Amino acid sequence: MSQNEQRTAYRAKLLTFVGDPAETSGGACFEEDGLLVVEGGHVVAAGPYASLREQITPGTAIVERPGKLIAPGFIDTHVHYPQTEMIASPAAGLLPWLDTYTFPTERGFADPEHASNVAEFFLDQLVSCGTTTALTYCTVHKGSADALFEASEARNLRMVAGKVLMDRNCPEFLRDTAQSGYDDSAALIERWHKRGRQLYALTPRFAPTSTHEQLEACGALARLHPDVFIQSHVSENTDEVKWVKELFPGHRSYLDVYEHYGLLRRRAVYGHCIYLDDNDRARMAETGAVASHCPTSNLFLGSGLFDFDKAGSAKMPVALGTDVGGGTSFSMLQTMNEAHKIARMTGHHLTAERMFWLATAGAAQALGLEDTVGTLRPGSEADFIVLDPEATPLLARRSGLAQSPEEWLFAFAMLGDDRAVLETYAAGKRVHRRA
Numbered sequence: 001m002s003q004n005e006q007r008t009a010y011r012a013k014l015l016t017f018v019g020d021p022a023e024t025s026g027g028a029c030f031e032e033d034g035l036l037v038v039e040g041g042h043v044v045a046a047g048p049y050a051s052l053r054e055q056i057t058p059g060t061a062i063v064e065r066p067g068k069l070i071a072p073g074f075i076d077t078h079v080h081y082p083q084t085e086m087i088a089s090p091a092a093g094l095l096p097w098l099d100t101y102t103f104p105t106e107r108g109f110a111d112p113e114h115a116s117n118v119a120e121f122f123l124d125q126l127v128s129c130g131t132t133t134a135l136t137y138c139t140v141h142k143g144s145a146d147a148l149f150e151a152s153e154a155r156n157l158r159m160v161a162g163k164v165l166m167d168r169n170c171p172e173f174l175r176d177t178a179q180s181g182y183d184d185s186a187a188l189i190e191r192w193h194k195r196g197r198q199l200y201a202l203t204p205r206f207a208p209t210s211t212h213e214q215l216e217a218c219g220a221l222a223r224l225h226p227d228v229f230i231q232s233h234v235s236e237n238t239d240e241v242k243w244v245k246e247l248f249p250g251h252r253s254y255l256d257v258y259e260h261y262g263l264l265r266r267r268a269v270y271g272h273c274i275y276l277d278d279n280d281r282a283r284m285a286e287t288g289a290v291a292s293h294c295p296t297s298n299l300f301l302g303s304g305l306f307d308f309d310k311a312g313s314a315k316m317p318v319a320l321g322t323d324v325g326g327g328t329s330f331s332m333l334q335t336m337n338e339a340h341k342i343a344r345m346t347g348h349h350l351t352a353e354r355m356f357w358l359a360t361a362g363a364a365q366a367l368g369l370e371d372t373v374g375t376l377r378p379g380s381e382a383d384f385i386v387l388d389p390e391a392t393p394l395l396a397r398r399s400g401l402a403q404s405p406e407e408w409l410f411a412f413a414m415l416g417d418d419r420a421v422l423e424t425y426a427a428g429k430r431v432h433r434r435a
């Protein structure tokens with residue numbers, strides 16, 4: 001019997017969610033001595049050991065992880081796998097960074113062998129950081145999406161990905177056309193959307209690199225496939241916002257360009273959302289579109305500060321992303337760390353519970369995947385991680401003095417990275433163990 005079929009009970013501390021801790025008191029559920037029971041790749045039960053011990057039926061394998069924390073696997077809602085090798089490439093802001101590093105790097109993904117090689121390394125990085133689901137951009141090349149999905153399928157990860165659509169304002173060697181982008185995306189949806197754990201995302205890079213015809217074609221595909229994801233960038237950088245105003249005159253705002261083409265809806269995820277106005281935030285909330293806040297990228301590229309208070313007042317769905325290679329870490333713990341600091345800069349306090357929510361159950365809810373991943377709720381796919389509070393001497397010291405679960409979790413968020421991730425499980429099967 002393979003590892004993911006046998007009933008297995010994991011005993012450790014547990015963290016899961018029944019609601020957003022910012023809105024629901026008791027939204028975060030922390031068990032000091034918990035049990036997680038997994039069978040056939042799904043969660044069977046999760047809760048206090050004392051009340052679930054009868055779930056340990058004859059033949060159940062028992063995995064003891066005393067002192068460790070089991071939490072849902074992290075969800076990175078915005079990342080570019082082809083930019084893995086160009087992480088930490090400095091530039092004077094977004095637009096020069098795209099021209100100098102990003103476009104030349106993405107050219108290499110015309111070679112399927114290179115794409116597969118980077119895709120494997122990228123997934124190694126994700127699981128070593130405890131990330132079990134990511135919304136990833138590929139490149140304009142259809143084969144770059146095949147490479148990522150093939151690598152993900154082989155590990156049985158739940159990934160969302162799409163071929164970039166880009167037919168202007170980029171080098172000739174990275175352009176598709178409205179027609180070829182439509183045809184390639186349609187073929188990839190057919191091949192990969194809902195095949196096993198794979199899901200497709202229509203991926204217009206951002207408004208400046210698509211013509212009116214391409215955005216129209218993308219909107220048509222979106223209408224044909226209401227459960228397919230959409231991912232793009234919006235209002236990340238002041239030069240970018242100005243450029244969009246010139247390229248798309250007559251629109252109320254940058255976000256309105258996407259709305260005009262039918263690209264604001266549930267399962268549409270927009271990276272950054274820094275320079276939105278209240279009207280934009282209200283439209284995000286009304287349509288169910290999701291803001292992916294990418295703090296390490298926003299600081300690295302000097303893009304600006306995301307406003308949690310305004311996002312909250314507007315009830316705009318929010319999740320977290322790494323945005324590697326603009327972001328500087330694949331770790332969602334490091335991403336929480338920087339999110340916390342950006343929130344502080346705007347007078348907002350992000351609790352550890354809320355940061356873990358944003359990186360797990362909150363993201364799943366925003367993406368319409370709340371019955372699938374993001375919690376330890378029975379019936380969910382068993383994507384979970386084992387975090388080690390003694391991963392480093394400093395984390396051990398700080399954790400040892402924590403006076404509450406909130407303080408204990410907060411230490412992970414400020415001091416943790418891939419070293420804190422002892423094990424990562426996808427659909428009940430271990431896909432990473434720290435060396």
Ligand code: GUN
Nearest residue numbers: 102205206233297323326
């Ligand atoms: N805007 C358009 N393309 C990109 C990209 O690759 N990264 C980031 N951070 N912003 C973008």
Ligand code: ZN
Nearest residue numbers: 080233271323
């Ligand atoms: Zn991005």
